[in-house]
Amino acid sequence: MNAFDPGSRTARLLAGLVLLSFPIPCLAGPIYMVDVTAQTRITFRHNNGFSGRYHIAETVCAGLASFDYDNDGDIDLYFLNSAIPLKAANDASLCNALYRNDGNWRFTDVTEGAGVGDAGFGLGVAVADYDNDGDQDIYLNNHGPNVLYRNNGDGTFTDVTSTAGVGNGDAVGAGANFLDVEGDGDVDLYVSNYVECPDVESFQTTRAGHPAYLGPAAAIYENTRDALYRNNGDGTFTDITDASGIGAHEGAGMGTVCGDIDNDRDTDIIVANDMTGNFLFLNDGHGRFEEMGLMAAMAYSQHGEEQGSMGPELGDYDNDGLLDLYITAYQDQLGPFYRNLGDGFFEDITTQTGAGAGTVSSVTWGSALLDFDQDGYRDLFVACGHLQPNVESYDDRTTYNQFNKLYHNDGKGKFMDVSNQSGPGLQVKLSSRGAAFDDFDDDGDVDIAILNSGGAPTLLRNDSPNQGHWLQVRLRGTKTNRDGVGTHVKVVAGDLTLVSEVHSGRGYQSHYGTRLYFGLGDREQIDRIEVRWIGGGIDIFRAIKADQLVTLVEGEGKTSSQ
Amino acid sequence: MARHGGSKKKGHRRGKPHVSRRAPAPARKRSRWWLAGIIPAILAVGILLWWRTAERPEPAASPAPSPQRASQYHIAAVLDSHTGQHPESVSDIQEEELALTEALTKDFPGRDTPLSLLATVHQYRGDTTEAEALWKQAVALNPRRSDLYEKLGEAARRKDELDEAIAWWQKGLEADPQAPGLRWEIANARVTQGQPDEALALLQQECAITPKAPRNYYLLGQVHLKQRAYEEAQAAYEKAIEIEPSYYNAYYGLGVVFTRLRQPEQAKAAMARFRQLKTDAAGSEDKRIMIDEMPPARRRAATFYGQAYSLYDPKRQAEIGQRLLARALELDPNNAYTWEKLAGHHYVNNRHQQALALFQKAAELAPDNPLPHINVGKLYALVKQPEQAEQALQQAVARFPDSGLAHSELALLYLRSRSRPAQALTLTQKAVALAPTAHHYYLLTWAYDVNGDLKNALATIEKAIALEPDNQRYRSTYERIRSRF
Secondary structure (H helix, E strand, C coil), X not given: CCCCCCCCHHHHHHHHHHHHCCCCHHHHCCCCEEXXXXXXXXXXXXXXXXXXXXXXXXXXXXXXXXXXXXXXXXXXXXXXXXXXXXXXXXXXXXXXXXXEEEECCEEEECHHHHCCCCCCEEEEEEEECCCCCCCCEEEEEEECCCEEEEECCCCCEEECHHHHCCCCCCCEEEEEEEECCCCCCCCEEEEEECEECXXXXXXXXXXXXXXXXXXXXXXXCEEEECEEEEECCCCCEEECCCCCCHHHCEECEEEEEEECCCCCCCCEEEEEEECCCCEEEEECCCCCEEECCCCCCCCCCCCCCCCECCCEEEECCCCCCCCEEEECCCCCCCCCEEEECCCCCEEECHHHHCCCCCCCCCCEEEEEEECCCCCCCCEEEEEECCCCCCHHHCCCCCXXXXXXXXXXXXXXXXXXXXXXXXXXXXXXXXXXXXEEEECCCCCCCCEEEEEECCCCCEEEEECCCCCCEEEEEEEECCCCCCCCCCCEEEEEECCEEEEEECCECECCCEECCCCEEEEEECCCEEEEEEEECCCCCEEEEEEEECCEEEEEECCCCEEECC | CCCCCCCCCCCCCCCCCCCCCCCCCCCCCHHHHHHHHHHHHHHHHHHXXXXXXXXXXXXXXXXXXXXXXXXXXXXXXXXXXXXXXXXXXXXXXXXXXXXXXXXXXXXXXXXXXXXHHHXXXXXXXXXXXXXXXXXXXXXXXXXXXHXXXXXXXXXXXXXXXXXXHHHHXXXXXXXXXXXXXHHHHHHHHHHHCCCHHHHHHHHHHHHHHCCCCHHHHHHHHHHHHHCCCHHHHHHHHHHHHHHCCCCHHHHXXXXXXXXXXXXXXXXXXXXXXXXXXXXXXXXXXXXXXXXXXHHHHHHHHHHHHHHHHCCCCCCCCHHHHHHHHHHHHHHXXXXXXXXXXXXXXXXXXXXXXXXXXXXXHHHHHCCCCHHHHHHHHHHHHHCCCHHHHHHHHHHHHHHCCCCHHHHHHHHHHHHHHCCCHHHHHHHHHHHHHHCCCHHHHHHHHHHHHHCCCHHHHHHHHHHHHHHCCCCHHHHHHHHHHHHCC
């Protein structure tokens, strides 16, 4: 790397000086994002499979995954494509694409060699080490047959869908999650299904006389149930949709996220349903679920109305030790933000906090509750983009391409919209869908990768000024699942206590955050890290310096019997 | 049956409440009672028709087109080109709406209502910017129209510009401090802005203006919920439900309150009720509309024609009016409201038989709306078919036992025909019980009088005067009755 390498620190400083010579208000914000897509050598172009039939799946695709596929320590990127499968089968540019992170914001397309160029109509993705062999595997939730790619550990993958028994028929897929439903040490698989579609020539409707896509509530579509597969530990799965209680409920599943909502040391499931009530499946610890969305007050908006729910994200915004919930939504709806009250109930605090303010004319998709400036409080990123390609022709309030939104958590319970003060990365106007959040350049802060419908992705480098200290945690389960999926981590640094969990599959049909990110503000030392392994014990690690990535191995901390 | 105007005793009776310190109007002769009956009857029909067709106040300086030949109006060209045509697409309908409302702005230059209608057409076309510009022009022409400020505020709200929306709604309140709904809008925006405390006082004021609007209490519940004042929230939601038992949003709020109060059984019950009501409310038609825009678009266009009708003088521009309504019915043949309008149009043009037939059609299409049923009875009376009139009004009373108007109109029929005084009294008593308006008190006065009960007649006309102190007819009636004591 030299000074003229755009990714180098010197080049960034020079770029900063150039920017500083102009009165750009973007520099005023606490978070600063730079669009570095052009330098990444990523040539992936998403294809939304527009067929002229106006099939609903074309509007809602797709997600992406960020994870370390080759165990080289940095975070790679996997983009889903959604071309018509017959076309994609003969055209590699229409298939999914895996990009290896070579450092310095350089990525290399390794799809072909890795064998993960699925030509199906991609929607959702989840990543985890389902066979506990030390590398991360990929599950694709497609419109059409799904795919499970087993990581061979040598940079290649094998399609083991048939053996594993997780093809999930021919459904229109959505989010997917690995989670350990019964705490037996391997991850099971939750597969969200969107809607059932008849075999008709056209699904087209009109909006103010203009051709348009129908929403999932239209009579032509039917709600459907999701699926849950138990990992048998031998490379196969068993469908436990009915036995688990999941199968008793039908919705229009979109994004999904799994976490310990009621703090009872098992993993619950949240399903964002599009124009039907959201689901909260509370786990009894043994893999039996009870749907409690309505009673928990997160099924509907604060007025009891269905939302066009898209992607759910869990994160403790107020540092009270509980995972709060943000769900993106359709135009004219304010995506709800729910504070977790700790006993399985939520309180809608959207308006009080300002979460998502200014997105009423947008359709919102991927999101993250992450601390971008590392001041100790999780901020909020929201990916935006309309789903009707011609919306401008009948609604001048909005556009198909939209700016994404970024909200800074002031630490006092408010999210401040800093989108216009957060650098050129927030001035990119495309139609975003899934978004993934990880530290792609290993500089300690969280960067962003966004899949844009029908176009090139966007990669945003976090160049926030005055960042606080930080800690990144990578978990290694030895008795419990190897990636620590579902594991609850508490970090105590002086007066600051932060919690996080590893969620496999989250936000809008995407996967990110196998590493956990903690912003520490001015605290240079972590007093204690408490790791509550899902289905296992608790490890406590003490006196850890800030500003590093640590790998915490199950059983290597001071073990607690609790 | 006591003769009308029996007692001639004069003087103000001691102990009776003083109605007004202003000098009452001079008494009229007893023989004018029939006039006193006819006039309110005509007025009642007129009021009914006006109520169905009235537009918001227009500036006096904006004259209607002169009574020239129909073909000289711009609207005539629109009707010529569209009457009998079957729009094949939503775009066709939108073009027709645009042509219609643009013609209105030409036929009524300088008037606010055509501009407002044109704005609404642009809004439906998704051109909010043009709609806002037109509403601003309209409100500049007629700054008293709080509804235009409301529309401007709504347009801003839909663009997520809440501060601007609030500013428009506040201007609406300056134009009309008693405008219903504007305080609610501001309060709702304040809640959305995370300022529930500022919403509270506004909602309390709104409750005083529109005390029967359940959404006031629902939003009040939402405010209290956000303030974590759970008992107050519960009371507010329950009030909303009391007014509108199917208000499922209020049940949802109630369920959340019970959850917060750790009352799981009540929470489950409220949420179960919420879910049931919500299911009931979600009809299959909504889903169908999402696939086919044509039916709602046709209905909407018909509504524009109906609103256009209201701009033309139904007598001087009768042909235009009739054609507008006929086109509305081509677009939406089952719109009872338009049939009623057309019936009213024939009525004001003295084509009572046609009016009668059309009110009957409207009554068939809107079996739950008392007005066309009542008007059928009234029209029968006008065409001198008293038995049918009585039968129709009796049916109206039976069908709409909670309609004060149905009772009062049947009573009026009896009073005017000087038959069935006892029934007239019973009916007017019921009308007053259902709707204690000055007019109903006046009719009750009449009924007491024809039944020889001057004491109650006097007491009752005092109530009418209390409600409408400036009504000279009531005052003269008061004087005549008092003079007979």
